[in-house]
Amino acid sequence: MKIIKKIFFAGVLLLSVVSCDNLEDLNQDEKAYTTVLPGALMTSAQVEYAFFLTNASVNNNNFRGYAQYWTTTTYTDEVNYNQERRNLGNSNAILLYRDVLQDLVNAEKQIKDKEVLGAVDIAIKKNKIAVLEVQIIMTYQTLVDLFGNVAYSEALDIKGHPYPKYDDAKSIYLDLAARLDVAIADMDVTKESFGAADLIYKGNVNNWKILANSVKLKLGLHLADVEPAKAKTMVESAYNSGVMTNEGQTALFAYFSSLVDMNPLYDTLVNESQTVPTEFFVNELNAKEDPRRDIFFNPNSKKQGQYKGAPYAKQVSYSDFSNIGPRLKEKTNPGVLFDYTETCFLLADAANRGFSVGDAAEEYYKKGILASMHFWGVSNADAQTYSNRADVAFATAAGTVKEKIAYQLWIAYYNRGYEGWTEYRRLDFPVLKAPSTAVDASGGKVPVRNIYSLFDKTLNKENYEQAATAIGGDLMTTKIFWDKF
Numbered sequence: 001m002k003i004i005k006k007i008f009f010a011g012v013l014l015l016s017v018v019s020c021d022n023l024e025d026l027n028q029d030e031k032a033y034t035t036v037l038p039g040a041l042m043t044s045a046q047v048e049y050a051f052f053l054t055n056a057s058v059n060n061n062n063f064r065g066y067a068q069y070w071t072t073t074t075y076t077d078e079v080n081y082n083q084e085r086r087n088l089g090n091s092n093a094i095l096l097y098r099d100v101l102q103d104l105v106n107a108e109k110q111i112k113d114k115e116v117l118g119a120v121d122i123a124i125k126k127n128k129i130a131v132l133e134v135q136i137i138m139t140y141q142t143l144v145d146l147f148g149n150v151a152y153s154e155a156l157d158i159k160g161h162p163y164p165k166y167d168d169a170k171s172i173y174l175d176l177a178a179r180l181d182v183a184i185a186d187m188d189v190t191k192e193s194f195g196a197a198d199l200i201y202k203g204n205v206n207n208w209k210i211l212a213n214s215v216k217l218k219l220g221l222h223l224a225d226v227e228p229a230k231a232k233t234m235v236e237s238a239y240n241s242g243v244m245t246n247e248g249q250t251a252l253f254a255y256f257s258s259l260v261d262m263n264p265l266y267d268t269l270v271n272e273s274q275t276v277p278t279e280f281f282v283n284e285l286n287a288k289e290d291p292r293r294d295i296f297f298n299p300n301s302k303k304q305g306q307y308k309g310a311p312y313a314k315q316v317s318y319s320d321f322s323n324i325g326p327r328l329k330e331k332t333n334p335g336v337l338f339d340y341t342e343t344c345f346l347l348a349d350a351a352n353r354g355f356s357v358g359d360a361a362e363e364y365y366k367k368g369i370l371a372s373m374h375f376w377g378v379s380n381a382d383a384q385t386y387s388n389r390a391d392v393a394f395a396t397a398a399g400t401v402k403e404k405i406a407y408q409l410w411i412a413y414y415n416r417g418y419e420g421w422t423e424y425r426r427l428d429f430p431v432l433k434a435p436s437t438a439v440d441a442s443g444g445k446v447p448v449r450n451i452y453s454l455f456d457k458t459l460n461k462e463n464y465e466q467a468a469t470a471i472g473g474d475l476m477t478t479k480i481f482w483d484k485f
Contacts, residue, residue, distance in 0.1 A: 038107035039197030042132060045107075046199045048099035049139060050253035052092070053418055054335035055264035056275065059086050060095070064417030066447055067410070067424055068432050069281050070324070071312045074274040079313040080435060081442040083451050083476055090453035092146060097155065100139050105156055108132045126186045127193040127205050133183040134212045137176045138337075141219060144169045145422050146450045148471040148480050151463075163460045166467035169481045170226065177219055177234060184212045184241060200251050200337065210249050213238040214343050221346055222426060224353060225484040235350045239357045244343040247375060251337035262331035269329045276321045280432075282309030285411070288391055291382040292373065296414055298323045313435035327377075328415055336416055341375055344368035345409040349427070352401045361401055362394040365408065372412040403429045425483050447476035448483055 055061050056070070058078045064070040065079040072078065077085050111128050143150045152172045154164035187209045195203040201211075220234030244250065255263040268275055277297055285293050286307060297307045301322040310321040327333055348364035350357045357364075366387060373383035390396045397404050406427035413420035424432065425448050432446045452474050456464040468474035471481075 038110045038128065038132075039194050041103040041107035041110075042135070042194060043197050043199055045100045045103040045135065046253065048095055048103075049135070050199075050335045050337065051264055052095055052100070052142075053337060053416070054253070056268040056417070057264070060088070060091050061417065062088065063421045064415070065313075067413070067417050067420035068278050068312055068446075069414055069417060069420065070275050071278045071310055071314075072274045073276060073310060073316050073318045073321070076313050076315055076437070080438050081447050081476060082439050083441075083447070084454065087454050089147070089451050090455055092450060093143070093453050096139055096143055097151075101136060102156055104132050104136050104139070108136070120191065123188045123191040124193065127188055127191055130183040130186040130212075131193050131198070131205070131208050133179055134208060134215065137180050137183070138215055140172060140176055141215075141222075142418075144172050145222075145480060147452060148449060148478065149467045163463060165463050166470070168470070173219065173223060173482075174227075174230075177216070177223075177230075180212060180216050180219065181237075184209060184216070187212070199253060207249055207251075210242055210244055211251050211338055213241045214243045214338055214346075216241075217243050217343065217346050217350070221349055222482045226482055228353075232353075232355050235355045235357065239347070239350075239355075243347070244338075244340045247340045247371065250339040250375075252339075253335040253337060255332055255334060257331045263333050263335065265328055265333070266331050269324050273318050273323075276310045276318060276323050277307075278312045279309035280312060281414075282307050282322065284430075288386070288389060290411070291378045291386055292376050292411075292414075295325050295327055295376045295378070297325050299325075313437055339371075339375065341368055341371040341412045342409065342419065344371050345405055345412065348405045349402070352405065361405065365394050365405055368405075368412060369408055372408075399429070402427060406430070425480070428485055441476060443475075443477045445477060448479050449476050451476055 052061070056064055058072075058075065062078045065072070066081075083089065108129055111125060111132070114125065116122055116125050140150075140152065148169045149166040150169070150172070151164035152167040152175075154161035157164070187205050189206040189209060191205065193203045193205050193208070197203075201207040216238035217235055220231045220238060223234070224231040255261060282293075282297070285296070293307055302308070303320075303322065307322045308320075310316055344364050345368040347357050347359070348361045348368060351359065351361040351364055359367075369387050369392070370383050373386070374380075378386075386392055391398065392408075394404065397407075399407065406423065406429035409423055409427070410420055410430055413423065424430070424446075434442055434445050438444065452464060452468070464474075472478045
């Protein structure tokens, strides 16, 4: 991926080179590629963060397995929760700290250090810093939701803090919330920001503000079981400021057909033949005749006219089961960072908790289902038929209101394994069971945390041990602070 990254952004980086046209300066370092502009740094960070969320490599991203959307038929260590085999803590931490946060923070520092003249330049500078802040906040939230306590206040300062301490996860969350408020307040939607260097919104500050509020909504709900008053204030403030209201505001990352910039799922789903949907997920959708099945799964892989999922975490024959749908195998299928569908379900959760967010939980529940159907290309008629089913409709579907919302959100998060796993941990539904073959370290349960990098134990031993003790043990069974039930 690092090679791909370098090739893909060669053109962008060339635009950020400081050089000199004077022949007398040919022996000076000014001709070297030494200064990368903030926009190029942000571009690079966006590529890497999208890769983290989108890929399904066993070396980086096993979250679709943890959420039990997919399983593997040949190599099953990862879906049996062996986090040590691939040192997943290390690969995820390196990608998020070195390849995402470091570039974002360096870009922010360059912009802050730059002198500007005039009100317009000041507004653009504030917009750029705010856009970077939103991405930094999202990345730190991801790290906390993965590990719990992580390096934060002393992170990315190799000279000042070569062995950074791990900050308290809840304290990080509260600081991220404060930073998000500043970023939202600083955005001037009448002014520009990064332009084409922004691969998500092309510099559209209004969309970044909407995304920031939607992130604030999610942050607030993650605090709801531990800081309910704070959560209520955050959620209602985010709603009043403006969260996503339509699919056009979804934060997508575009992929292309060439080898260097295609969707990373292509390697997993096309160049390999071992990833299939799980029996549990397929059976749930079959039972409700879910019209998304013909997109989620490959219609040409039905067995006796029905979609058939594989038993989770078992070595079986790939050809005996249905496989993943053609859309997800496309090189150009975009990655999703945050979407309108999840916003609807998050608002349903908020309304169910008594927060003032405009509509009732039932309305947002309906909107969430229809938004997911629309995103996946299901016809309006089929979407409405599904919504009206007795086992789907809000008034008659089984379970508590919280369980109904969590169940439909879980389905809607298909192909977004990290988010599906995270919200499963937070909302505790649906009921997912660990396989009998799971590693002993799992305690017979679906993991609720990623263990720290194995290198932390030796390279940052003292701070690692303090962090492990503080969270209750460096175990995949140790809950993140917001996971109370």
